[in-house]
Amino acid sequence: MLDAERFDPQPPTPDSTGAIDARPFYAAQAAGAVKAIQPAAEIVAELLG
16 A cells, blocks of 8 residues: 655555545646547647648
């Protein structure tokens, strides 16, 4: 078991215990910006447009 400390930079794992909600979740608000799941080649083609 891995005890979760507040603001611990290690992302939670299935074995984590403690204050899981106080740990960072790196997707944050960017996860809400995802509109579609695309292959990398399509994304690069859009960026190079």
